[in-house]
Amino acid sequence: MKFSDKDVNALFDAVKKVGTSVEAQAGTELAALGMYDHSFYYRILEADGEDKANEMHKKVWLKHVKDYVIEGKDDLKIDKIEDVQTVGLITKIAFEKRGCIFDIGEINPDIFVGIITRDPLKEFVEDAFQEEIRNPYMRSLARVMNSVFEGIVEECGLSASIEVTQDQSLYLGDSVTKVVYQSK
Amino acid sequence: MARKDVVAELVNRGKDPKEMLVNFTGTFFRYLFLAWRVLEEEYDYGKASEIYRKFSWGSPEKAQFFKLLVDGLDYEVNDITTLGKAAAADYDGFPIPLDIVESTEERVILEAPFCANPSFGGRPWDRDLDQYVYHHVDGWCGTVDLFKNYFKVANLENDLDFHMEGALCTGYPKCRFVITKKNK
Numbered sequence: 001m002k003f004s005d006k007d008v009n010a011l012f013d014a015v016k017k018v019g020t021s022v023e024a025q026a027g028t029e030l031a032a033l034g035m036y037d038h039s040f041y042y043r044i045l046e047a048d049g050e051d052k053a054n055e056m057h058k059k060v061w062l063k064h065v066k067d068y069v070i071e072g073k074d075d076l077k078i079d080k081i082e083d084v085q086t087v088g089l090i091t092k093i094a095f096e097k098r099g100c101i102f103d104i105g106e107i108n109p110d111i112f113v114g115i116i117t118r119d120p121l122k123e124f125v126e127d128a129f130q131e132e133i134r135n136p137y138m139r140s141l142a143r144v145m146n147s148v149f150e151g152i153v154e155e156c157g158l159s160a161s162i163e164v165t166q167d168q169s170l171y172l173g174d175s176v177t178k179v180v181y182q183s184k
Numbered sequence: 185m186a187r188k189d190v191v192a193e194l195v196n197r198g199k200d201p202k203e204m205l206v207n208f209t210g211t212f213f214r215y216l217f218l219a220w221r222v223l224e225e226e227y228d229y230g231k232a233s234e235i236y237r238k239f240s241w242g243s244p245e246k247a248q249f250f251k252l253l254v255d256g257l258d259y260e261v262n263d264i265t266t267l268g269k270a271a272a273a274d275y276d277g278f279p280i281p282l283d284i285v286e287s288t289e290e291r292v293i294l295e296a297p298f299c300a301n302p303s304f305g306g307r308p309w310d311r312d313l314d315q316y317v318y319h320h321v322d323g324w325c326g327t328v329d330l331f332k333n334y335f336k337v338a339n340l341e342n343d344l345d346f347h348m349e350g351a352l353c354t355g356y357p358k359c360r361f362v363i364t365k366k367n368k
Contacts, residue, residue, distance in 0.1 A: 001210055007303040008206055011279075014298050015205070018276035022201045027191045028277055029208035033215055035245055040219050043239040047231075056222060063218040067307060097207040099190055101197070120190045127187075129245070 001071050027120075030099045034124030041137050054140045061144045065151040068094035081156040084181045088112025091152055091179065105178070116177040119170055133173045142171040149179045160184070206304075213305035216240065220318045233321045240322065242329030250274055251337050261338045268292035268363055271334055280359070289365075296359035299323075299352045319353035327351065327361065342366065 015025045040060065045053035072090030073081065081087060085107055091114055095102045099120040105113035122141065125131040131138060146166045153162045163182045168174035195201055219239075223232035240246070253274055254261050261270045265287050272282040272294060280300070286293040301323065306315055331346040345366045350356030 010298050014279045017281040018279045023191050026205040026208050029212045033212045039239040039243045039245045059222045098211045
C-alpha cells in the first residue's frame with residue numbers, strides 16, 4: 001500500500017514532535033498490533049468461548065489477504081500471478097510488513113519454502129502477557145497462519161495448481177514457522 | 185535472556201527504518217479496521233461495538249500499559265492537570281502529539297492536528313460508509329473509553345468528566361478532548 005506523501009510526512013513529523021526515533025516508533029506499532037490481536041482473541045473467548053474466538057481470529061487475518069495480494073503485486077510491479085515463486089514472494093512481503101523475519105529456504109519454478117524465524121507479535125504477547133506456546137491463543141495463531149498461507153494462494157487464483165503445507169510452527173514450539181508452496 | 189529487538193534485526197538485514205515505520209503503522213491501523221469489519225459482519229451493532237470497545241481502547245490491557253507509563257513518570261498523576269499531561273504522554277506513543285491548549289484546575293483541553301488513523305487505516309477499495317461507522321466506534325466512542333481507562337488507572341473516576349469535541353476521523357479539523365471536574 002502506497003500512502004500519500006502528505007500522510008507519510010505527517011507521520012514522520014509526529015514522530016519527531018513526540019521525541020522518539022523512527023526505529024522505536026516502528027517497534028511500538030508492532031507492540032500495539034500484538035496487544036490488540038491478543039485482546040481481540042480473549043474478548044471473544046470470554047464472550048462466546050474458544051471455538052468462536054478461533055473462528056473470528058481466523059476471519060480477521062483472512063481479511064488481510066486481499067490487501068496482501070494487491071500490495072504484493074504493487075511492490076513486485078506485476079499484474080498477474082502465475083507461479084509458485086511469485087506467490088512465495090507475495091507471502092514474504094506480507095509477513096515482512098508486519099515485522100516478521102522471513103527467509104527463503106528454497107525458490108524455483110516448482111517449490112517455494114518460506115521460513116519465519118521471528119514473529120514480533122508472538123514475542124510481544126509472550127513478554128507482555130506471559131503467553132505460552134500451546135495456549136489457546138498460540139494454537140489459534142498457528143491455525144491462522146496456515147489459513148493465511150492458503151488464503152493467499154486462493155486469492156491469487158492458484159488453488160488448483162499449488163499445494164500449501166505448514167509443517168513447523170513457531171506458535172506450537174518449533175524454532176521456525178515453515179511454509180511450503182509446491183506445484184501440484 | 186532478553187531477545188534482540190526485532191526492528192534492530194530487520195535494520196541489520198538492510199530494511200529501511202522509515203519504510204518499516206510506514207508499513208507497521210499501516211498494518212496496525214488496518215488491523216483495527218478489519219477487526220471491526222469482522223465483528224460487524226458477525227454480530228449486531230450493539231454486540232460488535234461492545235466487543236470492539238472492550239478489546240481496544242477500553243481494554244484492561246490498555247489500562248495495564250497506561251499504568252506502566254504512569255508509574256514511570258517523574259510526577260504523580262493525581263489531579264486534572266497531571267492527568268492531562270499523562271494522557272498526552274500516552275498519546276505520544278501512537279504517535280499523536282497532543283497539544284495542551286488549556287490546563288487549569290477546572291478544565292484541560294487537548295488537541296491533535298494529526299492522527300495516523302484514518303490516514304493509515306483505509307485503502308482505496310474500502311467503502312466510505314464502512315469507514316465512517318468504524319471511525320465513530322473507534323475514534324469517537326473509543327476515545328471516551330480510553331479516557332475512562334485513564335481516569336480509572338489514576339483513581340480519578342469520581343472526580344473527572346470527559347467531553348469529545350472533535351475527532352479527525354469523523355470529519356472535524358482536529359481531535360479535541362476536554363477534561364473537566366465532575367459536577368458533584
